[in-house]
Amino acid sequence: MTHIYHLTKVQLDHPSMVTIGVFDGVHKGHQHLITRLVKRAHDTGRLAVVLTFFPHPDLVLRGLKGRYYLTSAEQKAALLHELGVDHVVTHPFDESVRQIRAADFVDLLLKHLNLDVLCVGTDFAMGYKREGNVDFLREQAAGKNFTVEVVDLVQNNDSKVSSSAIRAALLDGDVEQASKWLGRSYALSGEVIHGDHRGRSIGFPTANIALWDEQVIPANGVYACWARLGDARYMAMTNVGVRPTFDGERITVEAHLLDFDAEIYGQQLEISFETRLRAEKRFNGVDELVAQIKADVEAGRAYLSQLV
Numbered sequence: 001m002t003h004i005y006h007l008t009k010v011q012l013d014h015p016s017m018v019t020i021g022v023f024d025g026v027h028k029g030h031q032h033l034i035t036r037l038v039k040r041a042h043d044t045g046r047l048a049v050v051l052t053f054f055p056h057p058d059l060v061l062r063g064l065k066g067r068y069y070l071t072s073a074e075q076k077a078a079l080l081h082e083l084g085v086d087h088v089v090t091h092p093f094d095e096s097v098r099q100i101r102a103a104d105f106v107d108l109l110l111k112h113l114n115l116d117v118l119c120v121g122t123d124f125a126m127g128y129k130r131e132g133n134v135d136f137l138r139e140q141a142a143g144k145n146f147t148v149e150v151v152d153l154v155q156n157n158d159s160k161v162s163s164s165a166i167r168a169a170l171l172d173g174d175v176e177q178a179s180k181w182l183g184r185s186y187a188l189s190g191e192v193i194h195g196d197h198r199g200r201s202i203g204f205p206t207a208n209i210a211l212w213d214e215q216v217i218p219a220n221g222v223y224a225c226w227a228r229l230g231d232a233r234y235m236a237m238t239n240v241g242v243r244p245t246f247d248g249e250r251i252t253v254e255a256h257l258l259d260f261d262a263e264i265y266g267q268q269l270e271i272s273f274e275t276r277l278r279a280e281k282r283f284n285g286v287d288e289l290v291a292q293i294k295a296d297v298e299a300g301r302a303y304l305s306q307l308v
Helices: 028-043 056-061 073-083 102-113 136-144 163-171 175-182 286-305
Strands: 001-003 016-020 047-054 087-092 116-120 147-151 186-193 205-208 221-229 230-242 253-256 268-277
Touching: 001 073, 016 102, 028 047, 028 116, 028 147, 028 175, 047 073, 047 102, 073 087, 073 136, 073 253, 087 147, 102 116, 102 136, 116 136, 136 147, 163 175, 175 186, 175 268, 175 286, 205 268, 221 286, 230 286
Parallel strands: 001 087, 016 047, 016 116, 047 087, 116 147
Antiparallel strands: 186 205, 186 268, 205 253, 221 230, 221 268, 230 253
16 A cells, blocks of 8 residues: 555556545544445456545634544554555645635546546535535536446444544543444554653553644543553553642543553553543542552453453
8 A cells, every 4th residue: 555645746557446535533434435445446456545634624624723633644544554445645635725626626636546436425525615516526527537436324323423423422531432433442652751650659650652642532531441562462551631639730641551561661552442440530649549540450450351
């Protein structure tokens, strides 16, 4: 698979089957569309191509700030590759892209991606003021020698699975619901950095993870997680929050790896959230905190043992 960061830097010689979207999270709805695209493309000798965007159009159009993404551009491309996509094109989204007329954008797809089939969801629209809906694209296809295939989107309890619903579930701490919609556990990853070493001082050393500051973090609390370090996987209890017992103010994500004792500063650690054990709370001193952590470890170990 190749991952290219601008549509105009691509020049495919082979006919392609293309889908377009943000695909943040690559959730079950996205997977349904992508797996169909890949199978149809490969069965008919075409390339499977995904055109996506970064920054997220919501951030540009609505001026949103803070943590919004479920996946980085690189994580998204890797997930799409796992689904069998041949080429991922991450095109920069800005005001000039917003102004492109839908017919002109179709011409770019034909020129750079050798578009043969455009595969979209039922509510798809692209181009200036979302003028490029399914009916418009079918008119374009009739005159420009490509075809449009429409795929019904995955439903969940009579509503579409969506990235916004997954964000809301994570912000409520409902990582299990988020996982159901994602089709995998929600994960954060980053370099292990030095913290204030309070965990080690009370007998529960933690790995403090430096996270991308635009990715959604689940609600404050304690979670049973899997920690992946290289090719190894460990049970972990992860605290998300400000550590109110120690009068903290900045949100951190710190994982205590079970049955593990090694220095891992500078290494990349991935944390997959399986269930929320409890909300964050202030304790009346270190002894009470330690007693609760021991209970959390036992509860987390019991929960994760069911998943092995």
